[in-house]
Amino acid sequence: MEVNPALVTTKNRLLVKLCIGEISPHIDSFSQLFYQELFRLDIHLKTVFSGNVVFLNRKFISMLATFKNVKHLEAIEESVEKMGERHALQYGAQIKHFPTLKQALLFALKKKLGERFHAELEAVWNEVFDDVAAIMERAMARIDPEKIRQIIPDKINCDVGLYEEVGGEAIIHRVHQRFYDAIFDEPWLEKFFYGKSKEVLVGSGLNL
Ligand code: HEM
Known part of the structure; x- marks a missing residue:
């Protein structure tokens, strides 16, 4: 029997949503695991993710909320593009940061969920992350680099x-x-x- 790829995508996005629901009660410790690994991978990202632990946790929760609501990603494509633009223009995020962020996220998931984060679920997260990142990155790539350079120095406070x-x-x-x-x-x-x-x-x- 042929499997409908759209159904697989929907199933994967729902799996990610369920996974986030499972983590939600432990969100603060999960967020810490994420940032620990993120800054271990790239200490310079401390200049992008500024603020105290409460602010950092809030940023992390916002990011997870995006993945929780991607059931109809295609319908919210425009707002995800706008989010990509904000990331480049206001937050100092760069396209090269996405793989590091994904690595830290997968690391935290593995640590938190243990054996329940099996290879199949990891592949699902990879796919959903990449789908969202692709839209953001596309919008970021269109931005005039001159505009980005003007904003980044203000963000560097570490x-x-x-x-x-x-x-x-x-x-x-x-x-x-x-x-x-x-x-x-x-x-x-x-x-x-x-x-x-x-x-x-x-x-x-x-x-x-
Ligand atoms: C697919 C990947 C990502 C998603 C879904 C995502 C999502 C979000 C969301 C929803 C927010 C809340 C603010 C807003 O809506 O504009 C946010 C904030 C933020 N994101 Fe991301 N993000 C992603 C990747 C990244 C990357 C690669 C970086 C840079 C390393 C980054 C850095 C930040 C920072 C610094 C903020 C806080 C901005 C502030 O409040 O000052 N994000 N992100």
Whole structure:
């Protein structure tokens, strides 16, 4: 029996949606895994993904929402193109960043879902990611490079050289750990951080 490719695509997009639903209750730790791997793969991406852990998590959730809603990707093509333009013009994203981002995303999925993230599901994620990325990349490729260059320097607010000079993630993590240990040991100060996870705060501003 011949399989209708459109049905396969729809099935794959639904699988991705289900997968995101499964991860949703653990979104913060999943987001951390993603950024840890992303910045391990390319430390310079810290200049693109700026902000504290709360902002980073929000950005990550927005990205995942796109994959959750791609059931009718073709119908929302125009808005995905616009999103690609925003990425190039406002966020400092480049076409070469997409494979790194995908690698980090697949890594986080593998870590989080373990054996449930089997080869077939990985192939499905690859396909859905590539379908969305292709539309964004097409729109990005059309943009006048002069316009992009004018905007990127404003986005660079992380001194990668300094980060590495002071000892990188390992040292900063120890500093954060000691700082928040002291805060959480002090009942008066702890009140200001009520409801916050010490673990998440320790990871904030780091490679996560
Ligand atoms: C298929 C891949 C991607 C999808 C679906 C995606 C989706 C999104 C969405 C929906 C947002 C929320 C803001 C908006 O709608 O414009 C966002 C924000 C962002 N994305 Fe992406 N993105 C992708 C790839 C990338 C890549 C490759 C980079 C660069 C390495 C990137 C960097 C960012 C940044 C920095 C923001 C936050 C912008 C801000 O609020 O300042 N994204 N992304």
